[in-house]
Amino acid sequence: MLDKLFFKKKSPENHTFSEENIPKHVAIIMDGNGRWARKRAMPRIAGHHEGMKTVRKIVKEANKIGIEVLTLYAFSTENWKRPREEVDFLMKLPGEFLNTFLPDLIKENVQVRIMGKKELLPLHTVKAVDEAINKTKNNTGLILNFALNYGSRDEITAAVKALASEVKQGRLEPSQIDDSMIEQHLMTHDLNDPDLLIRTSGEVRLSNFMLWQLAYSEFWFTEVLWPDFSEEHLREAVSQFAGRGRRYGGV
Numbered sequence: 001m002l003d004k005l006f007f008k009k010k011s012p013e014n015h016t017f018s019e020e021n022i023p024k025h026v027a028i029i030m031d032g033n034g035r036w037a038r039k040r041a042m043p044r045i046a047g048h049h050e051g052m053k054t055v056r057k058i059v060k061e062a063n064k065i066g067i068e069v070l071t072l073y074a075f076s077t078e079n080w081k082r083p084r085e086e087v088d089f090l091m092k093l094p095g096e097f098l099n100t101f102l103p104d105l106i107k108e109n110v111q112v113r114i115m116g117k118k119e120l121l122p123l124h125t126v127k128a129v130d131e132a133i134n135k136t137k138n139n140t141g142l143i144l145n146f147a148l149n150y151g152s153r154d155e156i157t158a159a160v161k162a163l164a165s166e167v168k169q170g171r172l173e174p175s176q177i178d179d180s181m182i183e184q185h186l187m188t189h190d191l192n193d194p195d196l197l198i199r200t201s202g203e204v205r206l207s208n209f210m211l212w213q214l215a216y217s218e219f220w221f222t223e224v225l226w227p228d229f230s231e232e233h234l235r236e237a238v239s240q241f242a243g244r245g246r247r248y249g250g251v
């Protein structure tokens with residue numbers, strides 16, 4: 001409770017943004033870890049490891065700012081195509097991250113979640129993640145939502161399949177299908193759509209990330225590589241968002 005009062009928007013000295021304009025849900029494509037390592041003649045995995053430390057920093061800052069949901073693209077369905085050793089290393093990062101930081105996240109009232117297909121993940125990864133989900137499920141602060149083995153087309157396809165099967169069973173008429181019905185079948189059914197998408201490392205594309213949910217979001221791209229992404233950069237993206245007005249297609 002004390003943590004919540006400290007980190008949430010309750011104490012005026014603890015937030016520097018006007019409350020209305022803080023993005024409630026920020027999604028981040030954490031790109032540039034391999035490039036960060038190459039620039040230092042280090043192996044790619046060293047970049048991933050450094051990127052993990054950045055995750056911790058940015059979660060803390062997001063909580064301070066008063067962001068409600070932070071979705072981080074940790075591993076895509078396409079990432080399985082990477083070399084075996086790199087995939088094995090990546091799959092150990094959730095466990096390492098949680099071993100190191102779960103006690104702090106609990107103290108800070110953070111709720112850990114996962115979106116993606118858990119079935120294909122190694123058992124040790126699933127165990128680490130499930131423990132964190134369980135231990136934080138009643139936390140009421142920042143929702144830290146890791147996209148792990150996530151692909152947006154897969155997610156939409158699964159939603160379409162579920163609806164098609166309801167039609168086949170005669171429980172649904174095709175004419176009844178609308179936006180909100182599709183939304184309810186996505187992994188984000190109980191979350192707001194992201195208000196702000198950040199992608200680091202200079203690539204300007206979505207790479208199969210939250211295609212449906214990002215329909216009306218603001219995008220903020222930076223050349224900064226993820227391991228170099230700082231609290232200041234997050235604040236810069238958030239302030240720029242606060243200065244823009246979103247219109248959802250209206251005027």
Ligand code: V07
Nearest residue numbers: 030048051052074075090093094097129146
């Ligand atoms: C990963 C570090 C960040 C940069 C992007 C690639 C490497 C944190 C997690 C994580 C995931 C689930 C969870 C707790 C932590 C993570 C992967 C890669 C696969 F419950 N960072 N990080 N997972 N990187």
